[in-house]
Amino acid sequence: MRKNIVAGNWKMNNNLQEGLKLAKDLEAALVGKKVNCDVVIGTPFIHLAPVAAAIDTTKIGVAAQNCADKASGAYTGEVSAAMVASTGAKYVILGHSERRAYYGETDAILKEKVLLALANGLTPIFCVGEVLEEREANKQDEIVNSQIKNALFNLSAEEFGKIVIAYEPVWAIGTGKTATSEQAQEMHAFIRGVLAAKYGEKVADETSILYGGSCNAANAKELFDNPDVDGGLIGGASLGVDKFMPIIEAF
Ligand code: PGA
Numbered sequence: 001m002r003k004n005i006v007a008g009n010w011k012m013n014n015n016l017q018e019g020l021k022l023a024k025d026l027e028a029a030l031v032g033k034k035v036n037c038d039v040v041i042g043t044p045f046i047h048l049a050p051v052a053a054a055i056d057t058t059k060i061g062v063a064a065q066n067c068a069d070k071a072s073g074a075y076t077g078e079v080s081a082a083m084v085a086s087t088g089a090k091y092v093i094l095g096h097s098e099r100r101a102y103y104g105e106t107d108a109i110l111k112e113k114v115l116l117a118l119a120n121g122l123t124p125i126f127c128v129g130e131v132l133e134e135r136e137a138n139k140q141d142e143i144v145n146s147q148i149k150n151a152l153f154n155l156s157a158e159e160f161g162k163i164v165i166a167y168e169p170v171w172a173i174g175t176g177k178t179a180t181s182e183q184a185q186e187m188h189a190f191i192r193g194v195l196a197a198k199y200g201e202k203v204a205d206e207t208s209i210l211y212g213g214s215c216n217a218a219n220a221k222e223l224f225d226n227p228d229v230d231g232g233l234i235g236g237a238s239l240g241v242d243k244f245m246p247i248i249e250a251f
Helices: 015-028 045-054 081-086 097-102 107-119 132-136 140-154 181-199 201-206 221-224 241-248
Strands: 004-009 038-042 059-063 092-096 122-130 164-167 209-212 231-234
Touching: 004 059, 004 092, 004 209, 004 241, 015 038, 015 045, 015 059, 038 045, 038 092, 045 059, 081 107, 092 107, 097 107, 107 122, 107 140, 122 140, 132 140, 140 181, 164 181, 181 201, 181 209, 181 221, 221 231
Parallel strands: 004 038, 004 231, 038 059, 059 092, 092 122, 122 164, 164 209, 209 231
Antiparallel strands: none
16 A cells, blocks of 8 residues: 655755754654554755654654765765665655756756666655646646656666656645645545556556645644645744644544
8 A cells, every 4th residue: 555655855954963963852752643544754965864864754754855866976065875775764745846946957857866876775755736827727737747767767667666656746736725625635646547557557547646735733644634735844834843743644
């Protein structure tokens, strides 16, 4: 059966001390709680090793928010998938709309990043989603289909079995404007259909598809109650234990 996952994406927030505190506070809040999902936190690169050392990563998985599209070498300022894996992180968020929009990440670049992440034993949390104009032109299915096809459909079924998808409508990210439960379910079912057509029902059925975009304590349960919504990728509401815990507990 596929896993339910609630993953935080801290983005470029929290210095090292603040990040360590947040991770430890979250771990403390989870003690004695029976949670029905995997919990992940996506930290800045420099936090990965100290955070992974400070907490039990079998209880809270640690994710990078990016990795390089090259294995190693003269790429000043970049961080490779192997380096991420060496910190104790188990996941990497790839293709976030902020990386696509502000750092020019294309499907072709993301394809390389996914391969390197998998080669280094990391689980990619691969983000897809349409911008507002595309939604208004009813092109969301076409856009999401091409993002998945162009960056992931070179993978074998076995490789694809290691991918987590996050559907994040760009118009809902950080805007307070969440997709409705129906919009989320509709897109998640569409994505599962795209995966089934390529890799078969079993792989599609076992792929966790997370929703992201202004997901919070008030709307998480309604979103997660949908049959094809297997959790969330949470930005703003992952920056405080008081806001993140109720989302985890929505399962
Ligand atoms: P948000 O961000 O929850 O703050 O909207 C989600 C994301 O970008 O992953």
